[in-house]
Every structure is written in structure tokens, then in C-alpha cells.
Amino acid sequence: MxxxxxxxxxxxxxxxxxxxxxxxxxxxxxxxxxxxxxxxxxxxxxxxxxxxxxxxxxxxxxxxxxxxxxxxxxxxxxxxxxxxxxxxxxxxxxxxxxxxxxxxxxxxxxxxxxxxxxxxxxxxxxxxxxxxxxxxxxxxxxxxxxxxxxxxxxxxxxxxxxxxxxxxxxxxxxxxxxxxxxxxxxxxxxxxxxxxxxxxxxxxxxxxxxxxxxxxxxxxxxxxxxxxxxxxxxxxxxxxxxxxxxxxxxxxxxxxxxxxxxxxxxxxxxxxCVLPTRSGRNGQAFTSTGPLNIRNARYAEDLGPLDANCDCPVCQNYSRAYLHHLIRSKEILGAMLMTQHNICFYQNMMQQIRDAIAEGRFAAFHKAFLDRYLSAD
The missing domain is CATH 3.20.20.105 (Queuine tRNA-ribosyltransferase-like)
Known part of the structure; x- marks a missing residue:
């Protein structure tokens, strides 16, 4: 039909x-x-x-x-x-x-x-x-x-x-x-x-x-x-x-x-918005605890994922240290992986929003999301 x-x-x-x-x-x-x-x-x-x-x-x-x-x-x-x-x-x-x-x-x-x-x-x-x-x-x-x-x-x-x-x-x-x-x-x-x-x-x-x-x-x-x-x-x-x-x-x-x-x-x-793709190409990841600049030297030996709360292919397979290396080396793959994570993060966020509205708990979700997201150092 x-x-x-x-x-x-x-x-x-x-x-x-x-x-x-x-x-x-x-x-x-x-x-x-x-x-x-x-x-x-x-x-x-x-x-x-x-x-x-x-x-x-x-x-x-x-x-x-x-x-x-x-x-x-x-x-x-x-x-x-x-x-x-x-x-x-x-x-x-x-x-x-x-x-x-x-x-x-x-x-x-x-x-x-x-x-x-x-x-x-x-x-x-x-x-x-x-x-x-x-x-x-x-x-x-x-x-x-x-x-x-x-x-x-x-x-x-x-x-x-x-x-x-x-x-x-x-x-x-x-x-x-x-x-x-x-x-x-x-x-x-x-x-x-x-x-x-x-x-x-x-x-x-x-x-x-x-x-x-x-x-x-x-x-x-x-x-x-x-x-x-x-x-x-x-x-x-x-x-x-x-x-x-x-x-x-x-x-x-x-x-x-x-x-x-x-x-x-x-x-x-x-x-x-162009933000998730543009930011990804420039080394910024969106995470559940706020934006993360992977260029920062603190991530050079960090074997953790971009976002421990994300199940996207990038977070499941690549470390912050590897992504730091790719972006600092200006490798094309770095821009691709960072962008892929950001697009996945945005789509996962929208699904969480839809679920929260459908289940009548959007106000609580909204507050909890912002409490985590805006708490980044």
C-alpha cells in the first residue's frame, strides 16, 4: 500500500x-x-x-x-x-x-x-x-x-x-x-x-x-x-x-x-544543524557528559571510549588515544570516526527524548540530561 x-x-x-x-x-x-x-x-x-x-x-x-x-x-x-x-x-x-x-x-x-x-x-x-x-x-x-x-x-x-x-x-x-x-x-x-x-x-x-x-x-x-x-x-x-x-x-x-x-x-x-559534522571534523565530540576536545593532550594515552554511555561503533571499537592520534595527525579517518560518533550521539539523544515523552517522564529526563551534560569540566 x-x-x-x-x-x-x-x-x-x-x-x-x-x-x-x-x-x-x-x-x-x-x-x-x-x-x-x-x-x-x-x-x-x-x-x-x-x-x-x-x-x-x-x-x-x-x-x-x-x-x-x-x-x-x-x-x-x-x-x-x-x-x-x-x-x-x-x-x-x-x-x-x-x-x-x-x-x-x-x-x-x-x-x-x-x-x-x-x-x-x-x-x-x-x-x-x-x-x-x-x-x-x-x-x-x-x-x-x-x-x-x-x-x-x-x-x-x-x-x-x-x-x-x-x-x-x-x-x-x-x-x-x-x-x-x-x-x-x-x-x-x-x-x-x-x-x-x-x-x-x-x-x-x-x-x-x-x-x-x-x-x-x-x-x-x-x-x-x-x-x-x-x-x-x-x-x-x-x-x-x-x-x-x-x-x-x-x-x-x-x-x-x-x-x-x-x-x-x-x-x-x-x-x-551542521554542528555534529563540523565539530567532528575539528576534533570535538559530543558526549553524555558534555563536549570533549580530543586534541587535548590529556587524551594521548587514554584507552577509554569517547563516551562510556555510548554504544556506537566508534565508542565500541576505538580509544580516545587512537582518535587523539588521528586528529592530531590530520588523518582523514579521524574526521570520519569523530563525525560518525557525533551523528550517532544526536540520533541516540533523539530516541531517548522520544522514549521519555512517550513514557511521561520527559521533565525528569530533561533535568537529568542537562545535569550530566552541563557538568563537564
Whole structure:
């Protein structure tokens, strides 16, 4: 029997935390979910088999990077992103808006979209809501993100209101552009993105306009851009509840383990971040007792595992001393093993979160997790 295009069900609640299932044609996504980031059709330093084995139900692909290399039209000719990278489960693609505005030179934002210069070769490009929808369709995305402007950190109310209003106009154009690709729209989902910076009234206006347009799911955008955890949690104290209760809520670009568990406690269902892969390549492991820098000389003769509470293949087979040697020697295997551990740690953490919500003990789990995680020296 064919899976539905898109459905979301909540199986358990514990406070504001929700445990559920997002079902799509390429499979089910257990929520709360963490999506490893596959920027350029690869989760950096990981084989796709190891990403599967870690427990990931869905990964994230990056529209900006893939449109520049190898190119969306080429990707379509090669059979789409899933076939290209040998991933048969759902893929969410971001809209490209954040990367255009953060990575590109000579960026010009107009009502039409964003004109920018490629960071690869200096070529000029235009990314609009309609082109973003077309690129994500060519990639074969399962969850398509509306094109928006990520409001700069520190924006005052006037600037945040201007930016949010344009993002809402772009959201409507994204909806229309997505629907125009009828065959793709019949099997994919479209998420809108709430904006409004740190202002509750603007976030409420944004939520109301997105709901009027109508989306399969809703993302909370414009956070994790330098505002700090306290300010982010301040927004999350109200923003998730401004969005429909029966749709998944996705906090974009977050984050650290304590950010994620705090956001789950406030009603968020989906997350992505480059942190576990980037940190792994740079010698930082996430463990149940906090981050660990394997470069530290104290680990040069430490035969213990990265995390005594972790059953991932890295912790079962390799010592801190060996990983210290690999990273200090700049061996590629060091980046691979550290990244594999971090992705496994994040997926195991999400499973523990889901279990705690389902069993009605999330508050106790939350406290115990933070007591251990934040106690690191």
C-alpha cells in the first residue's frame, strides 16, 4: 500500500513536548527528529550507509550549494538527489535564502528576489521564490521550504517588520510556485517559515499570514543567528504555540544538544544543524557528559571510549588515544570516526527524548540530561 503524500500524527504529549510520526511516501520520520545536514549531496565525512545505521530518518539538502554545483538541471538529468547520493528516505531541502545572504558577495535584495555572486566562481545568479521552488522540484525534494529572508540579528522592530512582511509575500509566491509543479506537488510537502526576529507581535502576524496561505508544516526561522540561548528560548516560549498544533514545527539551524532538548520542551518537533559534522571534523565530540576536545593532550594515552554511555561503533571499537592520534595527525579517518560518533550521539539523544515523552517522564529526563551534560569540566 502506497504511503500518503504527507501526514503528521502525535502519539504522546508531556507538557509542551510532543512525540509523533511524520509519514511520507519515502518513509516515516519519528519526531522529535534531528536531520543530519547533507550540504552538497553528502553528510560530510560520512558514508550514506553509516548515516542510515546511525538512525536518521531524514536528511537535509542545501539548495544554494546544489544549484551552483552540480546544478539543479544536471541533478534532474541524473535522476534527482535521492538516486544521486543513494539515499532512499525523505530529504528536506532548504530554500537557499539563508546561504545566499550569508555566503554570497554583492548580494542585492529586491521584491523580485535576491541577485547574488557565486562564492565559487563569481558568476551572477538570481534566486526568487519561483526559482527556489523550481530548483527544489528538480532536486526531487520531499519537504520543500518556502523562500524567505532571514532577518539579521539585532534588527529593530521597523526593520524586522519590513523583512517579515516581504517574507510573507514571498511565502505566497512560494506556495503558488510549488503548486505549479503539479506532479511534484502531488508527492512532496511544503513548509512555510515564520519570521519576526525577537518580537512577539511580528511573529504572531507572520504565523497568521502563513496559516491563511496554508502549509503542510511550519518552521520557526530567524533564530540561532547570534541572539544567544536565553533570547532564543524567550521566543520559543510562545512561537511554537502560534503555529497549528496538528502540523510539525521545525526550528531551523539548531543546534547544540541543550538547545535541542530545551526547544523540544517548548513544543518543537524537527531540527537540523551542521554542528555534529563540523565539530567532528575539528576534533570535538559530543558526549553524555558534555563536549570533549580530543586534541587535548590529556587524551594521548587514554584507552577509554569517547563516551562510556555510548554504544556506537566508534565508542565500541576505538580509544580516545587512537582518535587523539588521528586528529592530531590530520588523518582523514579521524574526521570520519569523530563525525560518525557525533551523528550517532544526536540520533541516540533523539530516541531517548522520544522514549521519555512517550513514557511521561520527559521533565525528569530533561533535568537529568542537562545535569550530566552541563557538568563537564
Amino acid at each position: 502506497m504511503q500518503p503524500r504527507f501526514s503528521f500524527s502525535i502519539q504522546a504529549r508531556d507538557g509542551k513536548a510532543r512525540q509523533g510520526t511524520l509519514t511520507m511516501r519515502r518513509g516515516a520520520i519519528r519526531t522529535p527528529a534531528f536531520m543530519p545536514v547533507g550540504t552538497a549531496a553528502t553528510v560530510k565525512a560520512m558514508t550514506i550507509d553509516d548515516v542510515r545505521a546511525a538512525g536518521a530518518d531524514i536528511i537535509l539538502g542545501n539548495t544554494y550549494h546544489l544549484m551552483l554545483r552540480p546544478g539543479a538541471e544536471r541533478m534532474a538529468r541524473l535522476g534527482g538527489l535521492h538516486s544521486f547520493m543513494n539515499w532512499d528516505r525523505p530529504i528536506l531541502t532548504d530554500s537557499g535564502g539563508y546561504q545566499v545572504m550569508s555566503l554570497s558577495d554583492l548580494t542585492k535584495v529586491t521584491e523580485e528576489g535576491v541577485s547574488f555572486k557565486s562564492h565559487l566562481d563569481g558568476s551572477r545568479h538570481m534566486l526568487s521564490p519561483e526559482r527556489s521552488m523550481e530548483i527544489q522540484r528538480l532536486l526531487g525534494s520531499d519537504i520543500v521550504m518556502a523562500f524567505d529572508e532571514c532577518t539579521a540579528n539585532g534588527a529593530d522592530h521597523t526593520e524586522a517588520a519590513r523583512s517579515m512582511a516581504m517574507s510573507m509575500r514571498w511565502a505566497k509566491r512560494s506556495r503558488d510556485g510549488f503548486d505549479a509543479g503539479e506532479e511534484h506537488a502531488e508527492r512532496a510537502a511544503l513548509f512555510g517559515i515564520q519570521q519576526g526576529a525577537l518580537f512577539e507581535d511580528l511573529r504572531q502576524q507572520s504565523a497568521e499570514q502563513l496559516i491563511e496561505i496554508g502549509f503542510d508544516g511550519y518552521a520557526i526561522g530567524g533564530l540561532a543567528v547570534g541572539e544567544g540561548q536565553e533570547a532564543m528560548f524567550g521566543v520559543l516560549d510562545y512561537a511554537p504555540e502560534q503555529l497549528p498544533d496538528d502540523r510539525p514545527r521545525y526550528l531551523m539551524g539548531v543546534g547544540k544538544p541543550d538547545d535541542i532538548i530545551g526547544a523540544v520542551a517548548r513544543g518543537v518537533d524537527m531540527f537540523d
